Amino acid sequence: MVYELEAEVVYNRPVSGITWEIKLKAEPIASSSLPGQFVMVETHKGDIKEYDPLNRRPFAVADTENGSVVIYYDVVGRGTKKLTFLRKGDKVHLLGPLGEGSFPIKENKKAIVVAGGIGASGVSLLVKRLKEKNIPTVVLYGARNREFLSMFDWYESVKGGTVEVVYYTDDGSFGKKGFPVQDLDKFIENPQEVVIYACGPKPLLRYLKDYSSKRGIETYLSLDRRMACGWGVCLGCVVKTVNGFERVCKEGPVFEAQHLLEF
Ligand SMILES: Cc1cc2nc3c(=O)[nH]c(=O)nc-3n(C[C@H](O)[C@H](O)[C@H](O)COP(=O)(O)OP(=O)(O)OC[C@H]3O[C@@H](n4cnc5c(N)ncnc54)[C@H](O)[C@@H]3O)c2cc1C
Ligand code: FES
Known part of the structure; x- marks a missing residue:
C-alpha cells in the first residue's frame, strides 16, 4: 500500500x-x-x-x-x-x-552488503533488519574520503554482534585505502552460501553484476535513476532487463543482478 x-x-x-x-x-x-x-x-x-x-x-x-x-x-x-x-x-x-522491488532477506545465507557513498542510505534499513534476524553480515562501506562516509555514526551504532563493518576510502584518509569491492574474495568461502546486496554508483554496481555472474553468487542491486513521478506512470526511469524494459521506480529499485541487461 x-x-x-x-x-x-x-x-x-x-x-x-x-x-x-x-x-x-x-x-x-x-x-x-x-x-x-x-x-x-x-x-x-x-x-x-x-x-x-x-x-x-x-x-x-x-x-x-x-x-x-x-x-x-x-x-x-x-x-x-x-x-x-x-x-x-x-x-x-x-x-x-x-518500489515493489525491495531487498529480500535470505535467512540461510551470509550477507555481504556493499555501500558506495550516499548509497549507504539505500542499504542501511536492510542492515538493521539483518541484525534483528541475527544473520551474519559484513558491510563494506566505501567513499571518496572520510568526510563522505556520511553515515559513519549510523553504521558504528549498528555494528557489533552479527554485523561487521569495514570502511574504505579512495584516498586512504580512513579505513582501508581503495574500493569496497577489492576484498570481496576474502569474505566469500562458498559462493552458494553468500548473498550480496549493494547500492552505490553505477560502476560499482556494474562491477558487482560481473563479479557475481562469474562466481554464481546471488546478488541484489539497488538502482538510482532520475525520477519524475516515482510511481510508474511517466516511464522516465526504465532499464533494460531480461523481461524487456522495466521501471526502476515500480519493478525496482532493487533488481537481481542477472535480471538486468543494461543499466
Ligand atoms: C530510488 C532512489 C533513491 C535515492 N535515494 C537517495 C538518498 O537516500 N540520498 C540521496 O542523497 N540521494 C538519493 N537519490 C538521488 C536523489 O533523488 C537525487 O540526488 C535528487 O533527486 C537530486 O535532486 P536535486 O533537485 O537536488 O537535483 P537537480 O537540481 O535535479 O540535479 C542536480 C544534479 O544531480 C543529478 N541528479 C538528479 N537526480 C539524480 C538521480 N536520481 N541520480 C543521479 N543523479 C541525479 C542531476 O543530473 C544534476 O547533475 C535516490 C534516487 C533514487 C532514484
Ligand atoms: S519515475 Fe515515472 S515511471 Fe518511474
Whole structure:
C-alpha cells in the first residue's frame, strides 16, 4: 500500500560533507517500509509561490523509528538545497513507501552488503533488519574520503554482534585505502552460501553484476535513476532487463543482478 501524507519535520541537520539527515513523522509509511524502498519528497515548503522544483525527489528510507522515516541526502541541486531550509515543525508532502522491488532477506545465507557513498542510505534499513534476524553480515562501506562516509555514526551504532563493518576510502584518509569491492574474495568461502546486496554508483554496481555472474553468487542491486513521478506512470526511469524494459521506480529499485541487461 502506498500512502500520500503531510509529514512533520522532527529535525533536519547537516551530517558530514554535503550530506544532511532529515527525520519526518510519517506513519504509516515508516512502519510499512521494506529495506530498499524509497519515498518521493516534495522539496518546497508548500507555498504556491515556491512551487519549484515541481517534481518530488526520490530518497531511500534509510531508517525508521517510532513512526518516523529517516533520510540521508546529498545536497546536489535545487531540490536538495531547498530541503535544507526545512525546520523542526515544518510540514512536507511525502509519497511512499515506493518500489515493489525491495531487498529480500535470505535467512540461510551470509550477507555481504556493499555501500558506495550516499548509497549507504539505500542499504542501511536492510542492515538493521539483518541484525534483528541475527544473520551474519559484513558491510563494506566505501567513499571518496572520510568526510563522505556520511553515515559513519549510523553504521558504528549498528555494528557489533552479527554485523561487521569495514570502511574504505579512495584516498586512504580512513579505513582501508581503495574500493569496497577489492576484498570481496576474502569474505566469500562458498559462493552458494553468500548473498550480496549493494547500492552505490553505477560502476560499482556494474562491477558487482560481473563479479557475481562469474562466481554464481546471488546478488541484489539497488538502482538510482532520475525520477519524475516515482510511481510508474511517466516511464522516465526504465532499464533494460531480461523481461524487456522495466521501471526502476515500480519493478525496482532493487533488481537481481542477472535480471538486468543494461543499466
Ligand atoms: C530510488 C532512489 C533513491 C535515492 N535515494 C537517495 C538518498 O537516500 N540520498 C540521496 O542523497 N540521494 C538519493 N537519490 C538521488 C536523489 O533523488 C537525487 O540526488 C535528487 O533527486 C537530486 O535532486 P536535486 O533537485 O537536488 O537535483 P537537480 O537540481 O535535479 O540535479 C542536480 C544534479 O544531480 C543529478 N541528479 C538528479 N537526480 C539524480 C538521480 N536520481 N541520480 C543521479 N543523479 C541525479 C542531476 O543530473 C544534476 O547533475 C535516490 C534516487 C533514487 C532514484
Ligand atoms: S519515475 Fe515515472 S515511471 Fe518511474
